[in-house]
Amino acid sequence: MKDFTSLAPVSRKISDSTVRRLSLYLRFLEEFEHEGVATVSSRQLASQGATTAAQVRKDLSLFGSFGKRGRGYEVADLARKLKAILGLGRRWRVALIGAGRIGSALAEYGDFRERGFDIVAVFDSDPAKVGRRLAGLTVVAERDMERVLADTPVDIAIVAVPVEAAQAVVDRAAAAGVHGFLNFAPTQLHAPEGIALRDVNMSMELEALAYSLSQDADA
């Protein structure tokens, strides 16, 4: 049994699927905690999340030994550890770039704040939007992005601008010190060296559904 004195990430590279599952487990643990449940087994965690008990144990074992044999996992304790592993032991500062329909909806999306992500700046290139209030913030001209980011640095930027503008906005924000991006423009962006970027492509999700439905129809 390894001795993990800290929760410092393990040398081994953790797959994206594992990270996503950890994030899911954390949610379930918070629900259990809310219901006053004190301990859970890998089986119980698995049943909530469409996975297997072995998978849960394997995922957790990548980071240490958090359970007690014969008993399971202590809910509050495991939740705390997962938070530390996922980097949620702190709050994250987020900029929103693009205050159109999707951007505005995201600015006011309560779940972000609830999960530790604070939107602290909003940018838009449309002069008609600049100066307006959105989710308690004043929309700033996209042209002033570098200047504002120098004053109020952020960790992550949410990109909600049109496809044509998206890559440029990422490159500029990355140069201005933003380390992670969540892109909602329906295109695959390229992250500068050393920068984390994830694409959320809603139309592509619908296309994947369309594929499934076409398959079923022939079956």
Add this chain to the structure above:
Amino acid sequence: MKDFTSLAPVSRKISDSTVRRLSLYLRFLEEFEHEGVATVSSRQLASQGATTAAQVRKDLSLFGSFGKRGRGYEVADLARKLKAILGLGRRWRVALIGAGRIGSALAEYGDFRERGFDIVAVFDSDPAKVGRRLAGLTVVAERDMERVLADTPVDIAIVAVPVEAAQAVVDRAAAAGVHGFLNFAPTQLHAPEGIALRDVNMSMELEALAYSLSQDADA
């Protein structure tokens, strides 16, 4: 070499990652087509999409032999074939359930229509929203969902209701004949037997970014 007389899906089960890549390739092909490019190589397709030439060829080969050795793929032809494979040779009828901030933004999201998905009904449980116009449609009471879906059947429903309401809404809509769901409520829903469902969890994407950034910070 196999003889694919139709584009009917192959018996082999196709992985989600392959489907997503096909959807990406299709976008690139449409861009190439728009630029007047007549043929592309697997290398060119790969370079756009952060994958490898071998992966592109493998993905395509699961469905047939679409290229010409020494020449590459004919852009318009391959685009047509990918559309057929993905089930995009037709338009899809979509209901939106939940006309809150996210729902409203999705209702007006142009890319859906552009990619073949027409929102033809909008439901909400809030009496204050019922009767309002949204993206050219009148918001209908969620309670009347079954009645309306009987008249105007849809293939897919987009779920944009609060977490607490999400599973019930899926169960009801599935019973009313909806075959696929795209869920935006930040929870993992369970699809009834034979129903396709995908979760888009935006907070979870941010958490995955937070994980990456925490990793980088220690490196």
Add this chain to the structure above:
DNA sequence: AAGTGTGAAGCTATTCACAGCC
């Protein structure tokens, strides 16, 4: 008895490498 932690096995996905065709 119950349930974790984990090496080993099994499975799936990606990459390699090259014969075959244009």
Add this chain to the structure above:
DNA sequence: GGCTGTGAATAGCTTCACACTT
């Protein structure tokens, strides 16, 4: 010469199964 299509090799992920702990 260039590039596809594809079996073979490799890598990565999931499941199994069981020793071990409470």
